[in-house]
Amino acid sequence: MLDPDTLWEIYKEENKKMKCHKCNKSMTYVKGIQFNEYKIDGWKCTCGEIHYDPEQAQKVLLLNKLKKEVIRAKLGKIRSNLILRLPKDIETALDLEKGEDVLIKIEDKGIKIIPA
Numbered sequence: 001m002l003d004p005d006t007l008w009e010i011y012k013e014e015n016k017k018m019k020c021h022k023c024n025k026s027m028t029y030v031k032g033i034q035f036n037e038y039k040i041d042g043w044k045c046t047c048g049e050i051h052y053d054p055e056q057a058q059k060v061l062l063l064n065k066l067k068k069e070v071i072r073a074k075l076g077k078i079r080s081n082l083i084l085r086l087p088k089d090i091e092t093a094l095d096l097e098k099g100e101d102v103l104i105k106i107e108d109k110g111i112k113i114i115p116a
């Protein structure tokens with residue numbers, strides 16, 4: 001029995017064989033296509049048509065949206081440590097995971113958190 005992760009990998013492999021909706025030719029899966037100021041994966045056709053990986057494109061759009069906002073968060077406390085709860089959107093957009101290290105930089109007007 002295949003576990004869901006393996007099935008998903010197979011599903012994604014299958015979907016890499018994508019047909020162009022303009023000319024119906026097979027599209028090639030390419031890594032690092034320019035999308036806004038980011039590079040994501042997607043499918044390219046010889047006719048010039050590009051189909052971006054929807055999951056990655058979604059992340060870039062979410063990131064761009066979040067960059068324009070000021071996000072308010074509350075500080076909590078566990079024992080003697082202050083904790084900062086990050087909204088789900090930030091977790092998704094920056095691919096953050098529980099247990100992961102981040103870097104904290106003190107700046108003149110606050111702190112900057114950088115995924116390590």
Ligand SMILES: [Zn+2]
Binds near residue numbers: 045047048049
């Ligand atoms: Zn095409």
